[in-house]
Amino acid sequence: MxxxxxxxxxxxxxxxxxxxxxxxxxxxxxxxxxxxxxxxxxxxxxxxxxxxxxxxxxxxxxxxxxxxxxxxxxxxxxxxxxxxxxxxxxxxxxxxxxxxxxxxxxxxxxxxxxxxxxxxxxxxxxxxxxxxxxxxxxxxxxxxxxxxxxxxxxxxxxxxxxxxxxxxxxxxxxxxxxxxxxxxxxxxxxxxxxxxxxxxxxxxxAKLTKTEAELDWQQSAEVLHRKVRAYIPWPVAQFTFNEVNGDKSKEHRIRIWQASVIETDASEQPGTIISADKNGIIVATAKNALRIEMMQLPGKKAMPASDILNARAAWFKASQAINGSR
Structure with missing residues (x-):
């Protein structure tokens, strides 16, 4: 045959x-x-x-x-x-x-x-x-x-x-x-x-939806890290940052393209920035912390977090909420 x-x-x-x-x-x-x-x-x-x-x-x-x-x-x-x-x-x-x-x-x-x-x-x-x-x-x-x-x-x-x-x-x-x-x-x-x-x-x-891309900092860093990896190349994990200038505010949806889990016993509330430096932006979660290493601002290409900090350091100061107001 x-x-x-x-x-x-x-x-x-x-x-x-x-x-x-x-x-x-x-x-x-x-x-x-x-x-x-x-x-x-x-x-x-x-x-x-x-x-x-x-x-x-x-x-x-x-x-x-x-x-x-x-x-x-x-x-x-x-x-x-x-x-x-x-x-x-x-x-x-x-x-x-x-x-x-x-x-x-x-x-x-x-x-x-x-x-x-x-x-x-x-x-x-x-x-x-x-x-x-x-x-x-x-x-x-x-x-x-x-x-x-x-x-x-x-x-x-x-x-x-x-x-x-x-x-x-x-x-x-x-x-x-x-x-x-x-x-x-x-x-x-x-x-x-x-x-x-x-x-x-x-x-x-189930088929992915855009609404799933918004990260919930009340989850553990391990869970969030998996979501970041799972949502590349679409819909890409993201968080919403509310920029306030005087009596005006503007929402920015910031995408996360690379992150890692940082073991920590820090006491900050989930969603609070623990530190921000050339290695990335470390954010407290329900358990451990997520280090954001590559991000994408609206209308821009994905860049290392360190490069974004050079231009937007005021957005990502330690002790402030990552999805809160500046």
Missing amino acids: SNSLNIIFAGTPDFAAKHLQALLNSEHNVVAVYCPPDKPAGRGNKLTACATKNVALEHGITVEQPVNFKDKADQEKLASYQADVMVVVAYGLLLPTVILETPRLGCINVHGSILPKWRGAAPIQRSLEQGDAETGVTIMQMDKGLDTGAMILKATCPITLTDTSATLYEKLAELGPSALLDTLALMAQGDYPQTPQDDNLASYA
């Missing part, structure tokens, strides 16, 4: 495009690529193709962009490719049962967590935020549930104290394609493992 499979690929962002590139470099035959319709982007709101579409076009692969799969013509078009399997990576569209059952071997998905933990839209961020020691990718057979399908293969990697969602994204973008090719090798043999998920061990990774 040939190890080559006819594959329909469905995906959208760069993470998906890297998996598509791995398939194109393999012995498998990508017969079509599916991605969402082009969306407006940039200052001119010009219709822009996603990363996956760009890779497909570079290699002369047919691209399909249905709004969804409710139209019977779209369902019949997918069936016409007579694919052995459909590989789905960060596609962004829910697949109806008729699509899941169309390819000979069904549809498989590359999910960025160690299932059944962190099903849902933001598994990398939630894993970091929770303080997990490791993460990884799970290749699963898709069913009509949300990331509930039987697991075929897992690949893991540790989460370090310096990892952000951005760095983990890159790690999984390297780990995933290799795991996908290993999975397809198993599927090509005709007899491959499908381990049901234990729903009792499942957790849900």
Whole structure:
């Protein structure tokens, strides 16, 4: 039996495009690529193709962009490719049962967590935020549930104290394609493992919101540090500083791009600046302190806290509340 499979690929962002590139470099035959319709982007709101579409076009692969799969013509078009399997990576569209059952071997998905933990839209961020020691990718057979399908293969990697969602994204973008090719090798043999998920061990990774980015200094420094790392590159952890000049005031939302935990038994109230110097701005929390090392003022680029102190030292004096008035 040939190890080559006819594959329909469905995906959208760069993470998906890297998996598509791995398939194109393999012995498998990508017969079509599916991605969402082009969306407006940039200052001119010009219709822009996603990363996956760009890779497909570079290699002369047919691209399909249905709004969804409710139209019977779209369902019949997918069936016409007579694919052995459909590989789905960060596609962004829910697949109806008729699509899941169309390819000979069904549809498989590359999910960025160690299932059944962190099903849902933001598994990398939630894993970091929770303080997990490791993460990884799970290749699963898709069913009509949300990331509930039987697991075929897992690949893991540790989460370090310096990892952000951005760095983990890159790690999984390297780990995933290799795991996908290993999975397809198993599927090509005709007899491959499908381990049901234990729903009792499942957790849900809800989509991130902008409101979560506002830090609560009543939490511990460890929790806040995890949030800082989890929210890079979006929505980026931040606090609101209220600048008062006479009878006028102005709020500044200040983003935090790098921080660390400082062990301390200081008695300052959470949200109070303990010290501010060339090493950063140390802020008291419910337990220990958070040292802010890189920040971004509104309309400015991210800079070391020491550089910002050179221009805004009056905003960050010891003993004042970091989100209070000057």
